[in-house]
Amino acid sequence: DAGVIQSPRHEVTEMGQEVTLRCKPISGHDYLFWYRQTMMRGLELLIYFNNNVPIDDSGMPEDRFSAKMPNASFSTLKIQPSEPRDSAVYFCASSPRQGERYGYTFGSGTRLTVV
Amino acid sequence: KQEVTQIPAALSVPEGENLVLNCSFTDSAIYNLQWFRQDPGKGLTSLLLIQSSQREQTSGRLNASLDKSSGRSTLYIAASQPGDSATYLCAVLGAAGNKLTFGGGTRVLVKP
Numbered sequence: 001d002a003g004v005i006q007s008p009r010h011e012v013t014e015m016g017q018e019v020t021l022r023c024k025p026i027s028g029h030d031y032l033f034w035y036r037q038t039m040m041r042g043l044e045l046l047i048y049f050n051n052n053v054p055i056d057d058s059g060m061p062e063d064r065f066s067a068k069m070p071n072a073s074f075s076t077l078k079i080q081p082s083e084p085r086d087s088a089v090y091f092c093a094s095s096p097r098q099g100e101r102y103g104y105t106f107g108s109g110t111r112l113t114v115v
Numbered sequence: 116k117q118e119v120t121q122i123p124a125a126l127s128v129p130e131g132e133n134l135v136l137n138c139s140f141t142d143s144a145i146y147n148l149q150w151f152r153q154d155p156g157k158g159l160t161s162l163l164l165i166q167s168s169q170r171e172q173t174s175g176r177l178n179a180s181l182d183k184s185s186g187r188s189t190l191y192i193a194a195s196q197p198g199d200s201a202t203y204l205c206a207v208l209g210a211a212g213n214k215l216t217f218g219g220g221t222r223v224l225v226k227p
Contacts, residue, residue, distance in 0.1 A: 031213065043204070043217040056214070091158065098213045100146040100166040104206075108158040 004107035006092050012113045018080040021110045023092030024073055031095040033104065034067055034077050038088045049075065082114045117142045117209050121218035129226050134192035136221045138205035143183050146208040150179050150190050153202045153220070162203075163190070167210075195225045 005024040013019050025032045033048040047057040052069045060067070064083070069075040079086055089111050093104040118141045128134060138148070147166045151159040163172045165181040165188065172179050176193040192199055202220045209216065 033215070042219050043206075045214055045216075048213070050213075093215075095213075098146070100168065100208075103147065103149050103161055103164040103208075104215055105161065106151075106159040111156075 004092055004094050004105055006090075006107035006110050008110060009108065010111045010113075012115065013082055015083055015114055016081045017114075018078065019082045019086075019112060019114075021077040021090050021092075021112070023075045023077070023107060025075070025092070025094035026105055027073065028096065029094035029105075030097050032069060032075050033093040033095070034075070035091040035093065035106075036088045037091060037109070043091070046077070079112075082112075084114045087112055087114050117207060117214070117216045119205060119207055119216050119218035121203075121205060121221050123221060124219065125222040125224075127224040127226065128195055130195060130197060132195055132225075134190075134195050134199065134223060134225075136190040136192075136203050136205075136223070138188040138190070138218055140186045140188075140207045140216075142207075142209065143186055144210040145183065146210050148179075148181055148188050149206045149208070149215070150177075150188075151204045151206065153204060155201075159204065195223075197225050197227050199223060200225050 007022045034046040037043045046059045047067045049069045067077045089109045091109045093106045095104045120139045149164045150162045163179045165172045178191045181188045202222045204220045206215045206217045
């Protein structure tokens with residue numbers, strides 16, 4: 001299994017531009033999560049999906065952020081318009097299902113820099 | 116709301132010494148606890164997962180314990196090596212809402 005695949009690995013964009021981050025979860029995993037990591041706040045859950053349906057988006061910082069999961073093998077996190085304070089590493093993770101036996105597998109992350 | 120704390124935030128030891136990393140959490144209603152390793156500029160690698168019904172898990176030089184009633188977990192790394200230098204994160208999966216909550220991490224430096 002190739003694991004959770006994220007693209008791009010690095011993204012540098014100008015303030016005001018739209019940014020789209022992509023994630024392919026592990027095949028057969030029912031849950032997909034988007035996290036953001038910053039030095040100040042550590043790892044924060046932004047949103048998660050179960051069977052392609054958004055379940056909890058309470059961590060999405062503001063309306064500029066949106067996430068979709070059109071099918072079981074693909075998800076996007078979009079920021080429009082981007083701001084310098086959005087600079088962070090964004091991780092995608094997936095999990096087979098809910099329960100004590102199941103852990104999360106993380107992708108390698110996308111390092112976003114907004115200038 | 117679940118809160119996860121890791122102390123100390125940073126740790127420096129000479130090669131060969133055993134490492135002890137601590138993690139505490141406030142809500143004992145959990146499914147499991149995971150320990151991750153993160154190298155600078157890299158992603159998270161899962162090291163160990165302890166189910167809520169278990170007391171410990173072992174993998175090679177790594178051993179993690181879980182005391183759910185007191186809200187504590189400890190990661191032991193035996194005979195540390197310079198290659199063990201990294202940030203170690205613990206994360207708790209809550210039994211309600213399927214949310215994985217992370218501690219702030221312990222940055223470990225093993226000096227040759």
